Amino acid sequence: MSTVAVPDRGRPRTRIRRGAGLGLVAWLAGIVFFLPIAWMALTSFHSEEDAATNPPSFTAALTLDGYREFFGAGGGASPWPSLINSTVASVASVILVLLLALPAAYALSIRPVKRWTDVLFFFLSTKMLPVVAGLLPIYLFARNAGLLDNIWLLVLLYTSMNLPIAVWMMHSFLSEIPVAVIEAARVDGARLPTVLARVIAPMAMPGIAATALICFIFSWNELLFARVLTGVVAETAPVFLTGFITSQGLFLAKVCAASLVVSLPVLAAGFAAQDKLVQGLSLGAVK
Structure with a gap:
């Protein structure tokens, strides 16, 4: 006697329940991560007395x-010079990083050099050094070279700090570009600068945008070097923010307001390109 297979109707329901459970967990995780920002925003609109109450x-x-x-309405220092310094240091370093990382990533992905994996690991290993370990020699160099409290010193430092991760990210994006397109451009007589500017850059624009945003966020949030190497002229926004923390008096509402204003460029950039950021940080693993 032949038997007829009965379809298992419980599997679709199990998948729906599993998807709903994962969705609920994702929403709860998002709320947990969003709560500190919401709390900071709410506290920034309170008076110092109300912000200091417990509960x-x-x-x-x-x-x-x-x-x-x-x-600066109460007679304090204006934040605009610090915000301008942070903008100049972040934007200028991002431009330099992209100009250096694009040909480097091209050499490691489309025209790979010998032992290119070791080269990529060397780039990554430079990020393993604690930042504070290089603080003293960089400070001594800046003092002897007369570059203390100079915004362009921060530009060079941020460029060198972000270049390794930029090469890693752009290598993953450039690896997805068909080599046939590049070879066709070279057959037509295009030289390397033309290939990079007119062929590779337009095709890898999402990767370039993600790399630029990551480097901008890292540069904007950097505090240690800016705190030690700057004074008044080249003071950045995070350094200006630390000046609101005092040992006496109430400052919680003012610090929350300053933190929200300083964080807005980073939050806006991250929210606008969150999908590209995930793709860039996963090094091409997410399709």
Whole structure:
């Protein structure tokens, strides 16, 4: 007697439940990560007395005093020079990183050199050195060269710090470009600069954008070198932010307001290109 196979109707329901469970976990994780930002934003609109209460008051009156003090309404220093310095250091270093990382990634992916995997590991190994280990020699060099409190020193430092991760990320994107397209351009007489600018760059633009955003975020958030190597002229936004923390008095609302303003460029850039950031950090593993 032949038997008829009965389809298992429980599997679709199991998959739906599993997908719903994973979705719920993802939403809970997102809420957990978002809560500190929401808490900081809410505290920034409270007075110092209400922000310092324990437990905190959710129904306290809202005010813009923290933002007024941050922008110098109370007679304090203006944040605009520091914000401009951070913008100059971050944008200039990102441009230099892209100009150096694109040909390097081309040499390691499309025209691979001998033992290119060792080269990539060497780039990655430079990120394993603790930043504080190189702080003293860099400080001595900057002092002897007369580069202390100079914004262009930060540009060079941020470029050297972000170049390894930029080469790694762009290598993963350039590896996905068909070699036949590049060979066709070379047959038509295009030289290497033309190939990089007119063929590779347009095709790898999502990867270049993700690399630029990552380098911008790292440069904007850097504090240690900026704190030690700058004073007044080249002070960046994170260094300016630390000046609101004092040993006396209340400062929580003002610090939250300053932190939110300083974090807005990074938050906006990360939210606008979150899919490209994930793809770039996964080195091409996510398709």
